[in-house]
Amino acid sequence: MKLTATINGVRRTLEVAPRALLIDALRDAGYTSVKRGCETGDCGACTVLVDGVPLASCVVFAGQVEGRVLTTVEGLGTPDRPHPLMEAMVDAGAVQCGFCTPGMILSAKALLDENPDPTAADVKDALDGHLCRCTGYVKQIEAVLDAAARLRTRAAAGGGAR
Amino acid sequence: MKNLAEFQYPESVEAALALLAASPGEARPLAGGTSLVFAADPRTRVLVDLSRVGLRSITLAADGLHLGAMATARAVGRARAVADAGLAGLAEAAAACGSRLLQNQITVGGNVVGLYPWSDLPPVLLALGAVARLRSAAGAREMSVEDLVARHPRRQLKPGELMVEIVVPPAPRHGGSAFLTFGRTAVDYTLCDVAVALELGGDAIKAARVVVGGLRLFPGRLCAAESTLVGEQPVEAVFAAAAAAAMAEVQVANDFRASREYRRELCGVLVRRVLQVAAQRAAGRTA
Ligand SMILES: Cc1cc2nc3c(=O)[nH]c(=O)nc-3n(C[C@H](O)[C@H](O)[C@H](O)COP(=O)(O)OP(=O)(O)OC[C@H]3O[C@@H](n4cnc5c(N)ncnc54)[C@H](O)[C@@H]3O)c2cc1C
Ligand code: FES
Ligand code: FES
Numbered sequence: 001m002k003l004t005a006t007i008n009g010v011r012r013t014l015e016v017a018p019r020a021l022l023i024d025a026l027r028d029a030g031y032t033s034v035k036r037g038c039e040t041g042d043c044g045a046c047t048v049l050v051d052g053v054p055l056a057s058c059v060v061f062a063g064q065v066e067g068r069v070l071t072t073v074e075g076l077g078t079p080d081r082p083h084p085l086m087e088a089m090v091d092a093g094a095v096q097c098g099f100c101t102p103g104m105i106l107s108a109k110a111l112l113d114e115n116p117d118p119t120a121a122d123v124k125d126a127l128d129g130h131l132c133r134c135t136g137y138v139k140q141i142e143a144v145l146d147a148a149a150r151l152r153t154r155a156a157a158g159g160g161a162r
Numbered sequence: 163m164k165n166l167a168e169f170q171y172p173e174s175v176e177a178a179l180a181l182l183a184a185s186p187g188e189a190r191p192l193a194g195g196t197s198l199v200f201a202a203d204p205r206t207r208v209l210v211d212l213s214r215v216g217l218r219s220i221t222l223a224a225d226g227l228h229l230g231a232m233a234t235a236r237a238v239g240r241a242r243a244v245a246d247a248g249l250a251g252l253a254e255a256a257a258a259c260g261s262r263l264l265q266n267q268i269t270v271g272g273n274v275v276g277l278y279p280w281s282d283l284p285p286v287l288l289a290l291g292a293v294a295r296l297r298s299a300a301g302a303r304e305m306s307v308e309d310l311v312a313r314h315p316r317r318q319l320k321p322g323e324l325m326v327e328i329v330v331p332p333a334p335r336h337g338g339s340a341f342l343t344f345g346r347t348a349v350d351y352t353l354c355d356v357a358v359a360l361e362l363g364g365d366a367i368k369a370a371r372v373v374v375g376g377l378r379l380f381p382g383r384l385c386a387a388e389s390t391l392v393g394e395q396p397v398e399a400v401f402a403a404a405a406a407a408a409m410a411e412v413q414v415a416n417d418f419r420a421s422r423e424y425r426r427e428l429c430g431v432l433v434r435r436v437l438q439v440a441a442q443r444a445a446g447r448t449a
Contacts, residue, residue, distance in 0.1 A: 001168065001169075018163075018166045018167055018168060018169070019163045019164070019166045021199060040200075041196060041260070041264055042261075042349060044261070044263050047263065053266050054263055054266060055263075055266055055267050056263055056264060056267070058199075059195060059196045059199050059200075059264070059267065060195055060199070060267070061169070061192070061195050061198075061199060061209070063169035063209065063211065064169075064192070064195055064211060064213065066169065066171060066211075067171075107263065125262055126262065128261050128262035128263065129260070129261025129262050129263030129264060130263065131349075
């Protein structure tokens with residue numbers, strides 16, 4: 001069946017099997033930042049934003065995002081032009097194997113879009129459901145708080161916040 | 163879902179009901195999808211996606227709190243109307259439905275109709291005396307959550323019937339509710355959960371509902387524990403007596419995670435703790 005959605009600002013039509021999961025539809029279409037960690041909804045590695053809301057794409061049918069606006073990490077920044085969340089994750093040493101990172105960045109993005117000045121407790125809450133086997137659960141929180149500060153500085157300086 | 167062939171995207175409840183009626187046995191409602199993605203269901207050919215039919219609102223009215231079937235657990239946990247209604251136990255249960263991430267997707271309708279032993283909303287809705295509103299192409303009816311979960315809710319719904327909302331009656335003026343769940347880790351399945359709704363009158367407990375979940379297929383009231391409470395003062399010794407009654411009456415299924423004895427003991431501990439919290443809340447509303 002045909003599935004049409006806006007992915008990272010581009011309107012795309014994908015051919016998917018009716019019972020396809022969103023994670024597979026996206027990975028097969030080249031969005032490989034969407035990681036397959038558990039495939040049971042437990043780890044958060046497959047998180048994508050659907051109309052701005054973080055969802056675990058391994059427990060979503062591809063058919064559920066018909067007509068929706070999707071964001072993966074590919075849509076946030078590139079190695080040349082990283083998003084402040086990406087920079088802050090690297091600077092904080094929050095990335096080792098990096099498998100959990102794209103999902104965490106997207107949940108953090110949804111948080112910062114709603115609340116540009118979160119507390120550490122807000123960040124912990126927003127990252128609930130994201131498992132990391134490598135670094136533990138401290139540096140990501142520092143990174144998100146740092147990214148929030150960078151984004152606020154940038155907004156105050158009149159730069160376009162992404 | 164090996165025979166799944168299409169998705170339908172109705173834009174109203176009426177259109178969804180018509181689609182369900184048009185393919186009896188072959189069309190199934192789709193809410194968050196968090197359990198349907200795992201369903202081994204060769205009969206379903208059409209998934210009727212409810213994401214465009216509305217049913218998302220959470221509002222406080224004179225007859226109680228209305229939870230739309232498509233309201234997410236996240237929305238219930240954060241809703242101003244839930245706090246204003248004095249239903250702290252409901253907010254606690256919503257915040258316990260899997261991870262925050264999954265709460266963006268899990269819906270009230272999916273959590274109740276697709277009941278599992280670990281489902282966190284049904285026990286608290288039962289304790290609060292909530293009623294489910296059901297609709298089909300043939301008409302509308304109501305069923306208490308207590309009746310709905312006496313068997314599996316999916317088997318209580320008629321073919322083509324949708325749950326459209328849950329109505330939680332207004333909390334009594336001197337009422338308080340609370341919910342507690344316990345698992346081995348923050349992400350593991352629950353070993354036991356307990357929901358309580360209390361009403362105080364004067365110095366004594368006027369009404370009590372104590373519901374246990376997670377121990378068997380369906381949640382259920384602990385009637386011996388409830389009668390230990392009614393007419394007594396909300397004090398520690400009474401809560402301990404209720405916990406003892408709960409442990410004596412509760413039926414515990416086998417589970418490889420923990421022994422029956424352990425889960426029975428756990429149930430007693432949770433009953434005592436949850437009563438303390440609910441009583442404090444009820445007293446707070448008195449003040
Ligand atoms: C890893 C993981 C952990 C979880 N942990 C918990 C937990 O700790 N506590 C908890 O409470 N839940 C938990 N859940 C969620 C729970 O297991 C179910 O997946 C969830 O409640 C289903 O809700 P849904 O909206 O996704 O429903 P769906 O999967 O879309 O549907 C579930 C069932 O309900 C039917 N249905 C849905 N809406 C309606 C309606 N309005 N009328 C009639 N029928 C309807 C569907 O046809 C289907 O049979 C967890 C899920 C996952 C994946
Ligand atoms: S791969 Fe989806 S939550 Fe783990
Ligand atoms: S960095 Fe390896 S899982 Fe988090």
